[in-house]
Amino acid sequence: MEYALALLVLAALVAAFVTVPLRRDEVAADAAAADRRAELEAAKEAKYREIRDAELDFRMGKVSEADHRATDRELRAQAIEILERLDALEPEVAAGRPSGGDR
Amino acid sequence: MAAVGSACLFVGLLTAVYAVGAALYGALTARRRWIDSSRYAMYALAGLVVTAFGLLEVAYLTSDLSFRIVTQSSSADTPTFYKITGMWSTQEGSLLLWVLLLSIFSAAALRATRRTMRETVPYATAVLGGIAIFFLALSVFAESPFTTFAIPPAQGNGLNPLLRHPAMMIHPPMLYSGYVGFSIPFAFAIGALITRRTGADWIRATRRFALIAWTFLGFGVMLGALWSYSELGWGGYWAWDPVENASLMPWLTGTAFLHSVMVQEKRGMLKVWNVSLIVTTFVLALLGTFLVRSGILSSIHAFGASTLGAPFLAFIATVLVGSVVLVLVRLPDLRSEARLDSLVSRESVFVLNNLVLVGVCFVIFWGTFFPLISEAVTGTESSVGPPWFNQYVTPLALVLVLLAGIGPVIAWRRATLANLRRAFLVPVALAAATLLALLVLTPAAESVPSLIMFTLTGFVLAVVGQELWRGVGARRAMAGESPPVALGRLVARNRRRYGGYVVHAGIALLFLGVAASSAFVDQRDVRLRPGQTTEVGAYEVTYREPTARFLDDRSGTGAPITFGAVIDVQHLNGGERFTLDPARNYYAAGDGSGPMGTFGRFFQGESTTEVDVRWGVRRDFWMAVQPDLRALIAPIKEANRRFADLPGDAQTLVLAAIVDGYRRDPPPATFRTLVSPMIAWIWIGGGVMLLGALLALWPTTGARERRVTSVYAARLGRELSRA
Numbered sequence: 001m002e003y004a005l006a007l008l009v010l011a012a013l014v015a016a017f018v019t020v021p022l023r024r025d026e027v028a029a030d031a032a033a034a035d036r037r038a039e040l041e042a043a044k045e046a047k048y049r050e051i052r053d054a055e056l057d058f059r060m061g062k063v064s065e066a067d068h069r070a071t072d073r074e075l076r077a078q079a080i081e082i083l084e085r086l087d088a089l090e091p092e093v094a095a096g097r098p099s100g101g102d103r
Numbered sequence: 104m105a106a107v108g109s110a111c112l113f114v115g116l117l118t119a120v121y122a123v124g125a126a127l128y129g130a131l132t133a134r135r136r137w138i139d140s141s142r143y144a145m146y147a148l149a150g151l152v153v154t155a156f157g158l159l160e161v162a163y164l165t166s167d168l169s170f171r172i173v174t175q176s177s178s179a180d181t182p183t184f185y186k187i188t189g190m191w192s193t194q195e196g197s198l199l200l201w202v203l204l205l206s207i208f209s210a211a212a213l214r215a216t217r218r219t220m221r222e223t224v225p226y227a228t229a230v231l232g233g234i235a236i237f238f239l240a241l242s243v244f245a246e247s248p249f250t251t252f253a254i255p256p257a258q259g260n261g262l263n264p265l266l267r268h269p270a271m272m273i274h275p276p277m278l279y280s281g282y283v284g285f286s287i288p289f290a291f292a293i294g295a296l297i298t299r300r301t302g303a304d305w306i307r308a309t310r311r312f313a314l315i316a317w318t319f320l321g322f323g324v325m326l327g328a329l330w331s332y333s334e335l336g337w338g339g340y341w342a343w344d345p346v347e348n349a350s351l352m353p354w355l356t357g358t359a360f361l362h363s364v365m366v367q368e369k370r371g372m373l374k375v376w377n378v379s380l381i382v383t384t385f386v387l388a389l390l391g392t393f394l395v396r397s398g399i400l401s402s403i404h405a406f407g408a409s410t411l412g413a414p415f416l417a418f419i420a421t422v423l424v425g426s427v428v429l430v431l432v433r434l435p436d437l438r439s440e441a442r443l444d445s446l447v448s449r450e451s452v453f454v455l456n457n458l459v460l461v462g463v464c465f466v467i468f469w470g471t472f473f474p475l476i477s478e479a480v481t482g483t484e485s486s487v488g489p490p491w492f493n494q495y496v497t498p499l500a501l502v503l504v505l506l507a508g509i510g511p512v513i514a515w516r517r518a519t520l521a522n523l524r525r526a527f528l529v530p531v532a533l534a535a536a537t538l539l540a541l542l543v544l545t546p547a548a549e550s551v552p553s554l555i556m557f558t559l560t561g562f563v564l565a566v567v568g569q570e571l572w573r574g575v576g577a578r579r580a581m582a583g584e585s586p587p588v589a590l591g592r593l594v595a596r597n598r599r600r601y602g603g604y605v606v607h608a609g610i611a612l613l614f615l616g617v618a619a620s621s622a623f624v625d626q627r628d629v630r631l632r633p634g635q636t637t638e639v640g641a642y643e644v645t646y647r648e649p650t651a652r653f654l655d656d657r658s659g660t661g662a663p664i665t666f667g668a669v670i671d672v673q674h675l676n677g678g679e680r681f682t683l684d685p686a687r688n689y690y691a692a693g694d695g696s697g698p699m700g701t702f703g704r705f706f707q708g709e710s711t712t713e714v715d716v717r718w719g720v721r722r723d724f725w726m727a728v729q730p731d732l733r734a735l736i737a738p739i740k741e742a743n744r745r746f747a748d749l750p751g752d753a754q755t756l757v758l759a760a761i762v763d764g765y766r767r768d769p770p771p772a773t774f775r776t777l778v779s780p781m782i783a784w785i786w787i788g789g790g791v792m793l794l795g796a797l798l799a800l801w802p803t804t805g806a807r808e809r810r811v812t813s814v815y816a817a818r819l820g821r822e823l824s825r826a
Contacts, residue, residue, distance in 0.1 A: 006110035014118055014147045018125075021139035032135075038218040039304065046307055050369060054515075056597065059577035060570070061525050063514045071516065 033089055040086045047079040104158050105170060108249040111155035115202075116239040118148045123232035130225035138225045142213045145228060148235060149206035156203045159196070159248055163189055168255040172196055172248050178259030182661050188272035189262045191279075194411070195248035200276060201392065202238045204283040208312065209235070212287045216308050223305060226294035234286055237418050241411060264690050264709040267660035268334045274326040278350050281320020282388035285357060287312035289385035292378045293426065296433045303368045306377070310364065311800065313381075317357045318796040324350050325789040336712030336727045338626060338777045340785065343492040348471040349391035352464050356384040359460040362453045362510075369515060370450060371440025375430065376457070378437065382426040387464075389419045445517035452513055456506045459499050466495040497552050501559065504614050507607040508563040511570055530565035537561030550622035556614055563611035567604045574601075594798070602799025606792050613788025619781035620723075632771045638675070640778035642724065645671040649730075650686065651766035653759045658713050662688030664705055666730040666765055667713070668772055683715040685728040685774070700743035702758055706732055718783055725777040734770040735761060 054075060058068035122144035129137030162170045163186045166179045176189040176196070190196030209231040216224050242248065266272065288309040295305035327347060332340040341347060360380040366373045393415040430437070443450055469476075470487045478484040512526040538558040541547040547554045571590065574597075578589040594601045625640035636645040650667040657665075667686025674680070692708030699707050717724040738761050746757045 003106040003110055006107045007113060010107075010110050010114040010151065011117070014114055014144075014151070017147050018118070018121065018140050018144045021136045021143060024136060032221065035218050035221045039220065042219060042307060043304075046303075046368070053597070053600065056574065056577060056600075057514065059581065060573040062512065062518075062522060063516075064519055064522065067514070067516065 037086065037089050040082055040089065044079065044082045044086065047075060047082055051075045051079065104162060104167070105249040105251045108155045108158040109243075109247065111151045111158070112199075112239060112243050112247070112249070115148050115151040115155070115206075116236065116243050118144050118151065119232045119235040119239055122148065123229045123236065126225040126228040126232065130222070130229075138228070139217075141225065141228050141232070142217060145206070145213050145232065146210050148232075149210040152199070152203045152206045155249075156199060159190060159199065160187065163187065166259065168257075168259055169251045170248075171250045171252060174252070174256055174259045176260065176262050178261040180661055181259070181261050182267075182659055184269070184659070185262045185267055185272065185661070190248075191275040192263055192266050193248075195242070195246045195250075197275065197279070197392075197395075198238055198242050198246055199248050200279055201283060202235060202242060204276075204279050205231070205235055205238065205286060208280075208283055208287055209290075212291075212309065212312055215311075216291075220291070220294075220300075220304055220308055222298040223291060223294035223300055223308075226297045227290040230290035230293045231286060234290075237414075241414065245411065245414070261661065261690070264660065264662065264688060264711045265334070267662075267711070268330050270326040270330040271334065274323050274330060277319050277323030277326060278391070279323075281316050281318075281323055281350075281357075282353065282391055284312055284316025284319060285353060285381070285385050285388050287316070288360075288381050292381045293429065296378060296429050296436075299433065299436045301374055301378075301433065301436045303364075303371070306364045306368060313357065313361060313364075314796065314800055317354065317361055318793065318800065320350065320354045320357065321789070321796070322793055324354055325786070329786065332725075332782075333714050333716060334712065336714060336775070338725060338727070338775055340782075343467075343470065343489050345471045346391075346395050348467045349387075349394040352467055352471075353384045353387035353391060355460045355464040355467075356380055356387060359457040360384055363457050366450050366453050372443070372450065373454075374437040374439065375434065378430055380457075380461075382423070382430070386419060386423050386426075389415070389422065393419065447513070447518045447523070449510065449513050449515045452506055452510045456503070456510060459502050459506065463496055463499045463503070466499070467492065500614060500617075501552065501555055504556065504559045504563060504611055507610055508559065508566045511604055511607060512566055529569055530562050533565035534558050534562035546623075550618075553618040553622040556618035560611040560615040564608055567608045570604055571601070598801055599799050602795045602797070602801075605795030605798055607795075609788045609790070609792030609795055611788070612784050612791055616781050616784030616786075616788060620779040620785070623780045625778040627776050628773065629776070630771050630773045633769050639776045641675050642778060643673045643675060644774075644776060645673075646772070646774070647671050647682075649766050649769035649772070650684065651762045651764075652686075653762040654755075656688070658686075658688070660688060660711070662690055662711070664689040664762055665713070666728075666732070666762075668728050668730075668774070670715075670726060670774075672717070672724060681717050681724075683717060683724070683726050685715040685726045686713040687711065687728060687730055688713055699739065701747040701754065702742040702761060703739045705758060706735065706739070720781070720783050720787070722778055722780045723782045725779060727775045729773040729775075730765070731770045731772060732765075734768065735765060738764055 051072065054063075054068060054071050057063050058065070058072075063071070122141045124141075125137045125144060126141035129135065129139075129141060159170070159172070161167075162173050163177055164183070166173065166177060166181075166186070168174050172190070172193050172195050176192045177186050181189065191200045209228075212231075213224065213228060216227075220227075288305070291305040291309045295301055324347075327350065328340040331342070331347075332338075360377065363373050363377055363380060367377050393412075445451070470492050474484045474486045477486075508530065509527075512530075514522050518526075535558075538554070538561075541554060541557055547557055571593075574593045575586055575589045578584055578593050579586065582589070582592075584592065627637070627639045629637050629639075629644075631637060631646040633646050633648050636643060638644070647669040650665070650669060652665040652667075654663055655665070656662045665686050665688050667684055670683040670685065672679075672681050672683060688711045689706050690708040690710065691705045712727045712729075714725060714727045716726070742757050742761060746754060749757070
């Protein structure tokens with residue numbers, strides 16, 4: 001009896017909790033844009049880290065100037081591409097509703 | 104309480120099933136709400152399992168003997184610390200611990216990625232949910248921790264005395280955190296393969312979890328070694344035991360993974376290798392759990408029964424076959440984005456380091472499973488011992504330490520002769536000076552592998568020191584900072600890099616301790632009477648007097664009887680002098696109906712060694728005692744004959760008199776004594792590795808808040824200078 005009651009109460013609580021997102025309106029468009037933005041932000045940070053790493057390696061004498069220039073040029077081009085994609089997202093995000101935490 | 108706990112696990116199982124279904128439905132129909140709901144289900148699962156775990160802890164703390172698991176592994180007189188931690192000494196408790204950690208790790212990973220990896224996350228959720236279903240199903244249908252007795256027994260069995268050691272109680276959660284933690288990168292790798300998003304996104308999203316898992320697992324392995332050294336009474340810290348090996352194997356492949364993912368992040372290479380490594384690591388983690396619990400290989404650490412062998416093997420086979428098939432199907436998506444520019448490059452060193460790590464893992468795997476392999480092939484079970492492992496692992500370990508020195512300083516893509524000269528001149532010179540000093544000033548040349556290891560340790564430490572020195576120099580040149588400020592900012596802004604270097608220094612120190620203590624240990628087993636003296640290494644050892652304690656347990660293990668010895672130790676040169684107190688704890692067995700009767704049962708249960716160690720950075724003096732209790736047989740028999748019918752309090756007095764008899768008329772005792780040079784550096788090296796890992800894990804502040812607005816090139820420069 002105690003087990004059945006516990007089962008029912010817990011199942012009801014869990015069902016109420018896990019269906020919270022299902023009871024919201026579908027916000028696929030702006031959520032997808034916000035997600036893409038977050039991914040690009042992460043990619044941007046990673047690229048910045050690579051550029052800083054390469055700069056530090058060069059300053060510490062681990063790579064020649066010619067090699068560093070080539071690497072740096074390549075990495076900065078990749079970073080600029082990410083920034084362009086981020087800027088392209090701006091109107092899309094701005095048009096949608098603000099993306100909260102756990103929607 | 105048991106009913107609520109059982110209900111938590113059952114509802115948890117249903118919730119995990121729902122999470123898998125909702126995640127897959129959401130992914131296949133592109134309905135975000137269902138994907139969010141599956142994530143919520145994983146949060147709910149964590150809440151349910153935490154509740155179940157908490158209820159069981161309450162049962163342990165209150166010594167609720169209606170719970171079968173509490174009766175098995177605790178008792179009213181078990182010390183509180185061991186009541187709290189007793190759960191994971193049982194099969195049911197350790198499975199629940201697995202699920203607990205999995206649910207927490209999963210919830211944390213899914214929360215961290217809730218706004219990224221939109222395509223991959225639902226499949227990763229399904230994989231994590233699937234793993235949870237397996238372990239929850241075992242907990243619900245096969246090994247429920249909430250099984251109760253209708254009529255509770257009067258007394259619990261208490262915790263296995265061998266496990267009554269702080270390191271051993273923290274060791275299982277650490278190991279399991281490592282095993283479970285690798286499920287996160289594994290799940291995201293599978294998700295990435297399914298969605299064909301095989302770039303570095305899944306690595307970036309889970310790198311921190313992989314590093315956390317690696318740190319926990321390494322710390323767990325170290326604690327296990329420390330327990331072996333200070334509790335098991337044989338004097339060593341690593342016996343190449345199957346269960347020890349099982350914990351080391353995923354750590355080795357996990358180490359390889361942490362290195363090789365850097366190549367994929369930077370160059371888009373080694374994609375097949377990386378997914379294969381994480382699959383291997385997770386399968387080995389499952390195998391590690393299985394080995395402890397299955398009893399399939401005989402081990403001093405295997406505390407479980409063999410009831411879960413078949414389902415575990417089926418699950419491991421499913422994970423392995425499914426993953427391999429998926430990798431093979433996705434091979435076209437896993438092509439490298441770049442080619443190796445030069446064999447003399449960081450990428451090549453990482454590949455070599457990976458091959459060595461996987462090679463060590465293969466040797467250990469082969470040696471560990473040799474009894475099963477030999478039985479399958481020849482029909483006769485035979486096993487290999489430490490010398491077999493050492494002959495293969497020692498040279499590979501030397502190469503590994505060498506690479507730990509080369510890796511940090513060699514350039515990505517290609518290294519020129521000028522780069523190499525600049526990078527290695529000072530470290531090689533310092534390593535050569537170390538070698539020369541060792542040859543001239545010490546007997547290190549008596550063991551060539553140790554001599555090489557000491558030299559390589561000098562090389563690695565020189566490399567790390569040089570990296571810090573040059574990094575500080577570079578920052579000072581760029582920003583004009585003072586040396587301490589430059590050092591602080593250098594490390595703070597490059598935590599992953601310098602954390603890694605600190606780990607490399609730690610591993611070199613650890614191997615220094617291993618090499619010195621293995622090659623130059625002085626071990627002696629000797630039988631002494633009180634007042635007798637012997638020599639061990641450069642020490643004179645005198646057995647001053649015996650000790651006998653009844654209901655006076657000073658080690659906090661709850662042992663009712665302890666016999667030991669007071670030992671005076673003096674260095675032969677007359678300088679160092681100290682006293683040791685090794686002992687052996689005795690626990691009662693049965694109810695007095697056995698052959699040794701009412702009083703004999705107190706000496707017939709488990710007994711454990713309480714090693715005493717004089718710790719030191721130069722050497723440890725380690726000592727264990729094996730008392731000879733044959734002299735107590737006659738008084739025990741006499742007491743059984745005359746006092747067995749006395750009330751409990753009176754029996755306690757009789758028992759106290761028997762125990763005191765050992766002190767008054769002491770028989771000779773057998774002592775094992777070890778003088779191990781530099782063994783402390785194993786633990787110091789482990790601590791340095793832990794510090795390095797924590798440094799690499801420490802989050803960078805403010806990185807997420809940065810936003811961008813303007814012209815790209817200028818913005819890039821500005822943001823980089825701020826970062």
